[in-house]
Amino acid sequence: MTIFIGKDKLDMAAAAAKSAAEKIRKAIAEKGEARIIVATGASQFEFLQALVKEPGIDWTKVTGFHLDEYVGIPVTHKASFRGYMRERFVSKTPQPMKVFNEVNGEAADKEAEIDRLEKLIRTAPIDVACVGIGENGHLAFNDPPADFDTNRAYKVVPLDDKCRMQQVGEGWFATKDDVPTHAFSMSIKQIMWSKAIVCTCPDSRKAEAVKGAVEGPVTNMLPSSILQMHPDCGMFLDPDSASLLKK
Numbered sequence: 392m393t394i395f396i397g398k399d400k401l402d403m404a405a406a407a408a409k410s411a412a413e414k415i416r417k418a419i420a421e422k423g424e425a426r427i428i429v430a431t432g433a434s435q436f437e438f439l440q441a442l443v444k445e446p447g448i449d450w451t452k453v454t455g456f457h458l459d460e461y462v463g464i465p466v467t468h469k470a471s472f473r474g475y476m477r478e479r480f481v482s483k484t485p486q487p488m489k490v491f492n493e494v495n496g497e498a499a500d501k502e503a504e505i506d507r508l509e510k511l512i513r514t515a516p517i518d519v520a521c522v523g524i525g526e527n528g529h530l531a532f533n534d535p536p537a538d539f540d541t542n543r544a545y546k547v548v549p550l551d552d553k554c555r556m557q558q559v560g561e562g563w564f565a566t567k568d569d570v571p572t573h574a575f576s577m578s579i580k581q582i583m584w585s586k587a588i589v590c591t592c593p594d595s596r597k598a599e600a601v602k603g604a605v606e607g608p609v610t611n612m613l614p615s616s617i618l619q620m621h622p623d624c625g626m627f628l629d630p631d632s633a634s635l636l637k638k
Contacts, residue, residue, distance in 0.1 A: 392619055394605065396633045397501035400437055400593045407591040408441035411521050414587050415448055418518040422554045424452045424489070428520035428577070428585060430531075431457065431472040433561045435523055437487060438591045438627075442521070449535040449554075450484040456512055456523065458582075460496035461571040462547060470563035470570075471496070487612070494545070494575045501547050504575065509544035512581065518586035524592045528600040528613035532576035537614035544581045547573055579617055588624040589599040590615075596615040597629035602635040 397403030411427075418425035429439070457476050466473045472494045481491045492511050498504035527534055533550040555570040564570045582588070592601055604615040605626060611617075618624045628636075 392605065392621070392624045392626055392629065394633075394636075396628045396630065398630070400589070403593055403627050403629045404428060404437035404441045404591065407438050407521075407589050407625070408445055410625050411442055411519055411589045412448055414515035414519040414589070415453060418481050419449055419452050421620050423514075424454065426454045426456075426459060426515055427519045428456050428517055428522070429476065429483055429581065430522045430591075431459075431475045431479075432523055432525075434593055434597070435521075435591060437593075438521070439480050439483070440542065443480065443485070448485075450486040451485075452489055455491040456479070456508075456517070456577070457470075457491075457494060459574050460494035461609050461612050462496055462501070462573040462575065463495045463571055469577060470558065471493060495621045496575060501575070505543065505545045505547075508534050512544050513526045517581075517585040519587045519589060520582050521589050521591070522582065524597055524604055524615045526557045526588065526596055526600055527551060528603055528615050529584060530579060530615045532574040535612045535614060537579055539579050539610045539611050539614075539617065541578050542580060543578055545575055545577055548576045549573055557596075570597040579614060582620055583617060586623065588621050589627065590618060591627045592632050593629040595634060596637045597632045601626075601628060605636060 395406050415425045460472045464471050467496050534554050558570045603613040607615045
């Protein structure tokens, strides 16, 4: 794991976007296409703004997947990650993407939706996964204790209280009771199978989770600690999120 601490949130986001863009361009140059995973949430705002402005990416050769979506949330809900991706990423690339594969949180048959996504993502390796870390240390919506063992690409997972309160704190929902109790989430193994990972994590409310992810033991009670095991993972932090790390 390599660690970059920006002088502020914008500096962090610019460095993360530059790293991700380099990997996307390299994949396109070597094999004619790139396949990426993109995260949502308040922590990714600045990163996505910077990524779509990176020069030299032929977005018509980029296939995207997103990490997760609430069960039962319509795309019109302000918390919908499908809506988030459309508004903040897919509609902002200079050229239309080759395809962006959404998770349909309203799918009547959850297993059929998981099977559909698994077939799509397994057609070729993922070149770069752009992810974040939750306040509870989750990776995607894999809250502790996370399943480190499943080989499925996606699964329906329960959301713990800390995760649900984070969504309230970020303004996506009015109260915890409004937050769905379950979500579709990409699995830990599927994320870790990516050739490279760019993890962007700002803000002091993430500092404890960042410390555990970077310096603590690898444990499913702090799911993002598994990133220590990836051979090409860049962790991009701002001074607040890095504040508890050893100097």
